[in-house]
Amino acid sequence: MSLLLKFAISILLVFLSNTIEIESVEQIYSLETRYIEVPVDHFSALPSPKYFKLRYLINSKYHVRGGPVFVYTGNDGDISIFAQNTGFMYDIAPVFNALLVFIEHRYYGQSLPFGNSTFSSPDNMQYLTSTQALADFAFVIEHLKKSFFENVISYDTHPFVAFGGSYGGMLAAWLRMKYPYSVIGAISSSAPMFYFPGMTSCELFYDKVTQVFEKYGHDQCVKTIKLGWDVIINLSKTKLGMDFISTTWKLCGKLKNSEDTEMLLNWLGNIYVNIALTNYHYPTDFYTPLPAYPVKVFCDKLTTSYFNDTKGLIEHFSHALEIYTNYTGKRVCNNINSSIDDYTEFAWDYQQCTELVMPKCSTDADMFITKPWDFEKYSMNCFKKFGVKTFEPDWAVIAYGGKNLRHYSNIVFSNGMMDPYSCGGVTGNMSASIWAFNISDAPHHIDLRNSDVADNNYVFSARAFHIQAIKQWLNMV
Known part of the structure; x- marks a missing residue:
């Protein structure tokens, strides 16, 4: 199907x-x-x-x-x-x-x-x-x-x-x-x-997310997040490691291969972005129920106690992530491929594939996995998912005038x-x-x-x- x-x-x-x-x-x-x-x-x-x-x-x-x-x-x-x-x-x-x-x-x-x-x-x-x-x-x-x-x-x-x-x-x-x-x-x-090709540098978005975590969390939080990427990737190279992450993070389905690991990494990155976007100074339930200053709460939970091995770090992440994934305590498991169940996210992905292409890339200077912007790869993935081609990169400039608003x-x-x-x-x-x-x-x-x-x-x-x-x-x- x-x-x-x-x-x-x-x-x-x-x-x-x-x-x-x-x-x-x-x-x-x-x-x-x-x-x-x-x-x-x-x-x-x-x-x-x-x-x-x-x-x-x-x-x-x-x-x-x-x-x-x-x-x-x-x-x-x-x-x-x-x-x-x-x-x-x-x-x-x-x-x-x-x-x-x-x-x-x-x-x-x-x-x-x-x-x-x-x-x-x-x-x-x-x-x-x-x-x-x-x-x-x-x-x-x-x-x-x-x-x-x-x-x-x-x-x-x-x-x-x-x-x-x-x-x-x-x-x-x-x-x-x-x-x-x-x-x-x-x-x-x-x-x-x-925020379209040729108008905004692709690395600025993740730079700003990192600034939010540095300002409302602290430097150790950003360092731990950066450390976490390699720990997850290395642990996911074995079945035992994938099983441990799946159980500890209460995933709805177990990690089985490198594609699942990639999905997990994207899911985690999106959580960091959403916490930064909704770092309000009072509790909200816009994307999901969150406490006031969720970035600070997340960072405090991630770094205020000691861990001495990679599995301990994964457990720390699990505890901290519940600020976003299960703040109310009502969620049974975490679906890392939420777009499969959420047609709202599916529709938005379609729009970003076709007309609203917003380039994002990460560098060694931010807290995310270093990943360059590749329009060709992005376009190929869009065709694979939706069976449609991605609009030309400068479509938004032609349609809406770009920076010429005067x-x-x-x-x-x-x-x-x-x-x-x-x-x-x-x-x-x-x-x-x-x-x-x-x-x-x-x-x-x-x-x-x-x-x-x-x-x-x-x-x-x-x-x-x-x-x-x-x-x-x-x-x-």
């Missing part, structure tokens, strides 16, 4: 579990779930185009007739996750009498163009692109304009403001750039706009300076109305999250900057 067919079989169960989860989200955040029929292909001239139901969530609790609409441009995941983790929009909605709308990205959550068969073939997946998603957002916004502004005095541009973080931040900015009549401005947080307007780019993706972010003003706000000591899109008593002045300042920009766009100042 092919990998694509395995996804087709699993979609229905995931869909039903998501539906159950959404009910509680609606209650907590006063969200109403709606669906709208959108074209599978917005750019086809063929007759009888196919449509599918795109999901979006609405909060009208603070809305007053004629007030603006704040639109979150959905990321690579179930839209309910981002509706729960974008508290800034709820915080400022009463100030503006705003309607809140969270639009799901096609191929994620419940917005599956071909239902249970969405991931069954390359033909069905070909419409998973940022350009199609942007057209979805514009389509929904036009519908909302008719619904909420039909009898209101007309505007040259209706008062819609886009919000987004990470990939969603890129989409918010691109929506303003590609469809400037849809939104009058965009708050784009932690958006790696320049011709656009009304976008705020914010970046946490302890966010690994800030290395590819817009960190300086690009024009009179393309602004950058850099947040010291901050992780990934913290300014879009709920206000917290532990927020520092830099986060407060970023949010105040956003509010002032929105007021300016809405002619309120």
Whole structure:
């Protein structure tokens, strides 16, 4: 059975579990779930185009007739996750009498163009692109304009403001750039706009992850992590060693060969990245339940007690990794090939293979295994996995303008300076109305999250900057 067919079989169960989860989200955040029929292909001239139901969530609790609409441009995941983790929009909605709308990205959550068969073939997946998603957002916004502004005095541009973080931040900015009549401005947080071939050096991402571990952990933590790679590789050369790692780290399936070891190393590296991205100063459950400052907690557990051999080090890693893999104590085992079970990760991998190629390489200077960027190898792996070719490296420059943003307007780019993706972010003003706000000591899109008593002045300042920009766009100042 092919990998694509395995996804087709699993979609229905995931869909039903998501539906159950959404009910509680609606209650907590006063969200109403709606669906709208959108074209599978917005750019086809063929007759009888196919449509599918795109999901979006609405909060009208603070809305007053004629007030603006704040639109979150959905990321690579179930839209309910981002509706729960974008508290800034709820915080400022009463100030503006705003309607809140969270639009799901096609191929994620419940917005599956071909239902249970969405991931069954390359033909069905070909419409998973940022350009199609942007057209979805514009389509929904036009519908909302008719619904909420039909009898209101007309505007040259209706008062819609886009919000987004990470990939969603890129989409918010691109929506303003590609469809400037849809939104009058965009708050784009932690958006790696320049993280494409030829624009950002491939080693900078892992350099920044290492800096986060050095700052919030300590030097010994980074040294132990670097030591761990060789220990894992050497121990995995024998069956006994692979069995020991599999049992100690509670893997769902035992390591059997070098390919499994490579998968384990990639899984471990992704954990380090995710801990760095979500190194918030309070407990969160964005990717997974985590304590405050998870990098520090991980490093403390890894280095505060003594080990005298390689197996002892593996046991230390197991204990420390539970901060990420099993913080709640409810997980039975760890699946190192999560993409097999998670079609969200599968869909995002597809996008990174086709249009959103973001080169990452590691060197001796960082805490990861030294690995150069090899576009040809990357492209071959993508073809092997999805049966599709990788776009040309400079596709993003052609499609979205690369670093030439000065011709656009009304976008705020914010970046946490302890966010690994800030290395590819817009960190300086690009024009009179393309602004950058850099947040010291901050992780990934913290300014879009709920206000917290532990927020520092830099986060407060970023949010105040956003509010002032929105007021300016809405002619309120």
